[in-house]
Amino acid sequence: MRSKTSTAPLNRLTSPLVRENGELRPASWEEALERAAAGFRAGIDQHGPDSFGMLSCARATNEMNFMVQKFARAVMGTNNVDSCNRTCHAPSVAGLAAAFGSGGGTSSYAEIEDTDLIVVWGGNPRSAHPIFFQHVLKGVRRGAKLFVIDPRRTSTAEWADRWLGLNVGTDIPLAHAVGREILYSGLANETFIERATSGLEEYRALVEPWTLSAAEAETGVPAEAIRELAHAYALADRAQLCWTLGITEHHNATDNVRALINLSLLTGHVGRHGAGLNPLRGQNNVQGGGDMGAIPDRLAGFQDILDADLRAPFEAAWGSAIQGRKGKNLTQMFEAMGEGDMKTLYVIGENPVQSEPETEKTTGRLRTLNHLVVQDIFLTRTAELADVVLPASASWCESDGTFTNSERRVQLVRKALDPPQGARDDIDILCDMAERLGTDWGRPSAEEIWDELRSLSPIHRGMSYDHLAQRQGIQWPCYSEEAVEPSFLHGRLWSQDPQERGEPAAFGIVGHSPPVDLLDEEYPFRLTTGRRLDDYNTGVQTSGFSSPMRRGELLDLSPEDADKLGIQDGETVRVCSRRGSVLAPASIDSSMRAGLVFMTFHFPDQVDTQLLTIDATDPIAGTAEYKAAAVRIERVAQTAGAAEGALASPG
Amino acid sequence: MTAAPVYLAPPKRLIDATIDGQEVRVPEGTSILDACEAQGTSTPTLCYGDTLTPRNACRVCVVEVEGARTLAPACSRELEPGMSVKTDSERVQHSRKLVLELLGSSVDLSTTPRIPEWNERYEAAPERFGPRAEPAPLGERDGRHAGQHETGDGSVAETVEQPVKRDNELYVRDYSKCIMCYKCVDACGDQWQNTFAIGVAGRGFDTRISTEHDAPLPDSACVYCGNCVEVCPTGALSFTTEFDMREAGTWDEESQTQTTTVCTYCGVGCNVTLHVQDNDIVKVTSPHENPITHGNLCIKGRFGFQHVQNRGDG
Numbered sequence: 001m002r003s004k005t006s007t008a009p010l011n012r013l014t015s016p017l018v019r020e021n022g023e024l025r026p027a028s029w030e031e032a033l034e035r036a037a038a039g040f041r042a043g044i045d046q047h048g049p050d051s052f053g054m055l056s057c058a059r060a061t062n063e064m065n066f067m068v069q070k071f072a073r074a075v076m077g078t079n080n081v082d083s084c085n086r087t088c089h090a091p092s093v094a095g096l097a098a099a100f101g102s103g104g105g106t107s108s109y110a111e112i113e114d115t116d117l118i119v120v121w122g123g124n125p126r127s128a129h130p131i132f133f134q135h136v137l138k139g140v141r142r143g144a145k146l147f148v149i150d151p152r153r154t155s156t157a158e159w160a161d162r163w164l165g166l167n168v169g170t171d172i173p174l175a176h177a178v179g180r181e182i183l184y185s186g187l188a189n190e191t192f193i194e195r196a197t198s199g200l201e202e203y204r205a206l207v208e209p210w211t212l213s214a215a216e217a218e219t220g221v222p223a224e225a226i227r228e229l230a231h232a233y234a235l236a237d238r239a240q241l242c243w244t245l246g247i248t249e250h251h252n253a254t255d256n257v258r259a260l261i262n263l264s265l266l267t268g269h270v271g272r273h274g275a276g277l278n279p280l281r282g283q284n285n286v287q288g289g290g291d292m293g294a295i296p297d298r299l300a301g302f303q304d305i306l307d308a309d310l311r312a313p314f315e316a317a318w319g320s321a322i323q324g325r326k327g328k329n330l331t332q333m334f335e336a337m338g339e340g341d342m343k344t345l346y347v348i349g350e351n352p353v354q355s356e357p358e359t360e361k362t363t364g365r366l367r368t369l370n371h372l373v374v375q376d377i378f379l380t381r382t383a384e385l386a387d388v389v390l391p392a393s394a395s396w397c398e399s400d401g402t403f404t405n406s407e408r409r410v411q412l413v414r415k416a417l418d419p420p421q422g423a424r425d426d427i428d429i430l431c432d433m434a435e436r437l438g439t440d441w442g443r444p445s446a447e448e449i450w451d452e453l454r455s456l457s458p459i460h461r462g463m464s465y466d467h468l469a470q471r472q473g474i475q476w477p478c479y480s481e482e483a484v485e486p487s488f489l490h491g492r493l494w495s496q497d498p499q500e501r502g503e504p505a506a507f508g509i510v511g512h513s514p515p516v517d518l519l520d521e522e523y524p525f526r527l528t529t530g531r532r533l534d535d536y537n538t539g540v541q542t543s544g545f546s547s548p549m550r551r552g553e554l555l556d557l558s559p560e561d562a563d564k565l566g567i568q569d570g571e572t573v574r575v576c577s578r579r580g581s582v583l584a585p586a587s588i589d590s591s592m593r594a595g596l597v598f599m600t601f602h603f604p605d606q607v608d609t610q611l612l613t614i615d616a617t618d619p620i621a622g623t624a625e626y627k628a629a630a631v632r633i634e635r636v637a638q639t640a641g642a643a644e645g646a647l648a649s650p651g
Numbered sequence: 652m653t654a655a656p657v658y659l660a661p662p663k664r665l666i667d668a669t670i671d672g673q674e675v676r677v678p679e680g681t682s683i684l685d686a687c688e689a690q691g692t693s694t695p696t697l698c699y700g701d702t703l704t705p706r707n708a709c710r711v712c713v714v715e716v717e718g719a720r721t722l723a724p725a726c727s728r729e730l731e732p733g734m735s736v737k738t739d740s741e742r743v744q745h746s747r748k749l750v751l752e753l754l755g756s757s758v759d760l761s762t763t764p765r766i767p768e769w770n771e772r773y774e775a776a777p778e779r780f781g782p783r784a785e786p787a788p789l790g791e792r793d794g795r796h797a798g799q800h801e802t803g804d805g806s807v808a809e810t811v812e813q814p815v816k817r818d819n820e821l822y823v824r825d826y827s828k829c830i831m832c833y834k835c836v837d838a839c840g841d842q843w844q845n846t847f848a849i850g851v852a853g854r855g856f857d858t859r860i861s862t863e864h865d866a867p868l869p870d871s872a873c874v875y876c877g878n879c880v881e882v883c884p885t886g887a888l889s890f891t892t893e894f895d896m897r898e899a900g901t902w903d904e905e906s907q908t909q910t911t912t913v914c915t916y917c918g919v920g921c922n923v924t925l926h927v928q929d930n931d932i933v934k935v936t937s938p939h940e941n942p943i944t945h946g947n948l949c950i951k952g953r954f955g956f957q958h959v960q961n962r963g964d965g
Contacts, residue, residue, distance in 0.1 A: 414910050
């Protein structure tokens with residue numbers, strides 16, 4: 001079943017599909033929309049609005065995401081709306097919002113070129129964010145020091161002054177030890193701490209046990225290197241702390257983010273030009289999806305769903321009441337399916353079967369639904385399970401709108417192509433669906449939708465399409481068309497006026513919690529996951545072009561371990577976790593440390609890495625611990641060409 | 652302590668100079684080329700790149716600076732207070748003509764924009780050096796060592812022509828069209844991409860752009876960002892789609908639209924300009940003045956567009 005190679009030709013969906021006698025068959029738009037709407041209507045009638053859930057697309061436009069959450073809230077009457085930012089950067093948003101009140105990176109790319117120290121923590125931007133890394137290299141060539149903290153000696157680490165190869169999941173001990181060293185060396189920025197932060201004494205007590213040697217024992221990073229990082233960070237005039245999924249794809253991801261933010265509070269490396277915190281986003285509009293309110297707990301512009309005063313303008317604009325409680329996030333929706341509380345699901349542009357951990361469990365849960373509608377450009381594995389499949393347009397080149405990037409820059413997306421015959425724009429489909437469910441939105445243009453958003457979200461108010469075009473994108477907040485704000489956030493923390501300074505930023509009091517999937521004699525290897533330069537997520541899009549660098553799924557392991565296990569480069573090995581096993585070709589890679597192995601998610605049809613990963617999730621943000629599974633590696637009987645087309649099998 | 656002040660570049664002083672007898676006033680540090688543009692004087696350029704440090708390789712933009720012994724490249728020479736610049740003197744005309752003729756006789760400039768216009772303006776006649784020599788067989792030029800070059804007998808015009816290099820599906824290297832401007836090397840090197848997959852090999856007329864030991868691209872350090880293709884001024888480097896369509900005679904730039912949108916492969920937000928012909932993406936570039944990309948992309952942004960238009964067998 002999973003023997004299809006990832007290079008098989010992919011075709012766009014060009015006709016709606018409906019399920020009949022267990023099989024999907026082509027249908028007219030009229031029939032498909034009618035069926036989709038009827039299923040949703042029946043679900044609400046029988047089980048109430050909260051039995052409906054909606055997954056929005058982190059790759060689609062802000063306008064589409066705005067309409068999705070409006071559909072969930074105003075048409076269906078529920079806050080059960082979320083997107084795959086849950087699987088990557090929700091903890092960054094949660095952590096930053098907890099400390100500073102808004103969940104965006106605090107700095108901008110241009111400032112990276114203009115700083116004295118760049119710390120890249122749990123990320124490999126050289127491969128995963130190559131153009132961001134060009135800005136880093138500009139900074140490095142202007143004299144900035146680069147520290148890279150990652151279990152693997154990545155292509156990013158190759159550019160570093162110092163690489164700190166820590167054990168997977170020990171980021172908090174490392175951060176705490178850095179904090180303790182800064183405090184003990186008298187390098188903390190006491191004025192900033194006193195004026196702009198709260199909770200230092202608790203923080204001091206929290207980090208007290210993490211001496212350099214205690215941290216060395218836990219993280220595997222030499223004490224001297226930790227000390228050096230602490231001093232370099234504290235003594236730099238301006239420092240940037242950047243992170244990616246190495247921080248956020250853990251069961252305690254929000255805590256990880258808080259632990260890093262603490263260091264910026266200790267040293268005052270936030271709220272100034274050239275000094276800040278940068279979570280790098282994995283998808284084009286993960287930032288925007290959240291900003292638009294396609295999340296269960298916030299309305300557009302980070303407005304709290306629990307605050308009736310903030311809900312009121314939305315209710316007035318939409319003419320319908322919005323529930324005053326948080327909806328279910330993606331993780332909770334899947335749990336609710338398991339418990340029979342979620343009956344209908346509308347998935348737009350997401351492929352949870354292949355992007356969520358524990359494939360079998362996810363598939364099983366989706367099968368419990370009474371009604372599943374999937375809107376996508378491809379017949380994904382998730383779409384294969386649907387009752388109705390609706391062919392959409394590719395938003396980035398077939399529709400108008402905006403995306404918001406990792407530096408909070410809202411940029412215009414413009415229609416360059418007509419979608420293939422039969423496929424339709426996401427927003428048009430949503431409007432049709434809403435109409436069938438009793439709400440007539442007409443057919444608003446992207447700009448009209450954006451203007452509605454601007455009227456409801458103060459941080460976007462100044463961003464008319466004209467203004468965006470004029471300035472090649474604008475970073476939020478932008479309150480008026482006449483002015484733009486500084487490129488960094490939270491300058492208020494430096495004000496002498498307590499009024500202007502506002503709410504102090506709180507130190508996060510977060511303890512160490514090692515990866516849930518423990519290493520033992522049976523599963524002695526730590527499997528971590530990530531992205532390669534030329535591929536993307538589950539490969540649905542990148543398999544469309546032929547990369548000369550692509551080698552398919554591989555298990556990267558250290559020369560030491562290969563030696564110990566007697567594994568040759570290219571040999572097919574069995575990788576087993578407590579949940580499943582797969583076959584994959586081994587690749588001996590000197591960037592790996594002993595005890596550590598690495599795989600991607602790019603070739604699920606060749607090797608389904610999600611059979612191995614664990615669905616332990618962060619309790620605050622709901623992100624899964626993709627970065628740390630315990631595995632065993634077994635040699636399998638060699639047959640000629642076994643490395644080719646390795647098959648995965650459920651364990 | 653208050654918020655640390657944001658240091659912007661110090662304000663620039665304005666300077667006065669003359670170009671072709673006309674007074675100009677520009678901020679100090681402005682190149683002669685930019686001053687000419689601002690004043691409305693068109694200057695031919697080949698090796699100049701708006702995102703790169705000038706290499707002064709091609710000399711087609713030279714101007715005469717009063718009091719200077721040699722002609723100065725307009726792209727890299729700053730305009731100075733009181734300077735008097737001539738862009739249309741006989742020396743300048745003659746020099747530009749010679750550059751165009753020498754390049755035109757030895758390199759295939761058929762896909763270099765504006766060449767016919769400049770040849771006409773400077774009365775350049777590359778064909779006066781005689782018929783073109785036969786192209787070198789593949790690998791022959793790349794194998795030449797310094798000092799090995801044999802000067803011809805003058806009956807034919809020597810050229811850099813050799814067969815096209817196609818060793819991957821994404822882009823084509825047609826070094827018959829290479830004028831040795833170094834822009835690809837700089838884009839691949841420390842100015843942008845920092846991959847260093849290509850460099851300059853050989854000496855004199857045998858100088859050429861090469862991977863390490865002339866390895867095919869898949870065996871080189873190349874990461875297929877295509878940032879070399881972005882800056883190539885002559886079409887020596889081109890998308891396979893463009894190259895094949897040109898070969899087939901179906902490349903029709905006039906009918907193409909260019910639409911700038913945003914790449915979807917990560918959260919950085921790179922601007923991509925989609926070149927579309929008959930509702931198919933045929934090439935991807937990035938705006939050079941964009942604050943995120945400065946014209947650069949990665950393999951996915953540059954070449955990862957096929958999924959929206961792949962036509963499989965079903």
